[in-house]
Amino acid sequence: MLIPRYCFSGDFAELYGFFLSRPHIKKRFRKNEYLWAAGEPLTHVYYIESGIAQTLAEHEDGNQKILSFHSAGTVFPGCHRTEFKIELSIVSKALSDMEVLSFRKEEFYTMFRSNERLNALMFEWYAMYINLLLYESAHQEYNHSFIKLCNLLYLFSQTPSEGTPGRIDLTQENIADILTVNRVNAARCLSRLREEGIIKSHRKWVEVINPQALAAYCSRETLKPENTL
């Protein structure tokens, strides 16, 4: 019984050998480079060997919504055939230097059709993305920004990450862009959590110092089943 995830990692790692055995080229992206820029036709699919990328949607009024993060062992963007208009306003950007295996879209689709395991994993991955978007669109939508923020911090604190436990590597602007709220408003909610001794603010990251109190603020759909009594 899974709760949503914003950070994807390792989902396709078991197929690394298979990917290496298929026609591809190794590619590197520098920090801040675009893996996939706005309005660009989608020609390649990447398997990420190292580094981390961020996917975001750009709105015509200048806002941007951060959708998800992708690190080692994941495939991006996917391999459906239908072309959707909204995809033209979605971009993907390297947050660190990255190494990827690059496949031509058609080649990758053939692999997807012929390798049963890849087919199954890809399908579950799409389902996971639907799950995340359902959570945002049908659940978070109704919460006030303070609860939205608590939920987000909880979900990130549940993501097994290298580094200090309780450390969430997001700037206040990142947080605002995930929650689709204003940066100032996000800062205000953070300051409330700080006053209540639940988090500590830092430059570029947030530290959760009282996870129980944080979980107590979260909405039911957010909590891991074992934390819901």
Add this chain to the structure above:
Amino acid sequence: MLIPRYCFSGDFAELYGFFLSRPHIKKRFRKNEYLWAAGEPLTHVYYIESGIAQTLAEHEDGNQKILSFHSAGTVFPGCHRTEFKIELSIVSKALSDMEVLSFRKEEFYTMFRSNERLNALMFEWYAMYINLLLYESAHQEYNHSFIKLCNLLYLFSQTPSEGTPGRIDLTQENIADILTVNRVNAARCLSRLREEGIIKSHRKWVEVINPQALAAYCSRETLKPENTL
């Protein structure tokens, strides 16, 4: 280049013969009956022969968000293996009397794994759902309710439906529940469109009488490519 769709219909119709040839039972649902109730473990997959169903997510505070509509020729809910917590708060309800072919979940998964065409269609269907949710979560989220409403009416007016052209069969409450806005606020936006001579309100349905003026209010991501100059 597809724009989002809230109403699904006919996507799996070409496999009707195949579905009939596989172990299933015919089932009927009465209007307002639940195909899939809240918190219920998902045991069956349905192919809809006739009638229409609505899928919605229930929020703990009592709000409900309408996600999509499913009519003849579609399969519901899908066939991924992973279980997601949010799925427990999603329900599906018959809007009219319905006839469906009911498959055991495991049986359907086997069919999905062995029938290449079903596999491919299912994959595109998931991609289409992601597209709809991305549109809602990353685009509509930033629009004010009036623009949200115009976008919604435009998208519904683009759905090829039987019956009068320009007729949209949604109550004001339905509209509010799709847009995740308040019913009163939805009514106010509708009254503005009425004053401007773009729509006519009716009991249980809305009539678009000036589609050009409606399209002019829509955001860029919403319009069909051929309508964007």
Add this chain to the structure above:
DNA sequence: CGACTCATTGACGTAGCTCAAGGTATGTGG
């Protein structure tokens, strides 16, 4: 005809947005 559901409109409160000014870590070049 009465009961019910759906639509309309007004008054009022508030969460969150915008604008704006100042504070504090981090990095860079002299």
Add this chain to the structure above:
DNA sequence: CCACATACCTTGAGCTACGTCAATGAGTCG
């Protein structure tokens, strides 16, 4: 090692879109 620039964080004041509450009207059905 210090001066300065830059990026990020903090806080305040005012505005507005939207939500809540409430009353009334207008089709539809038994």
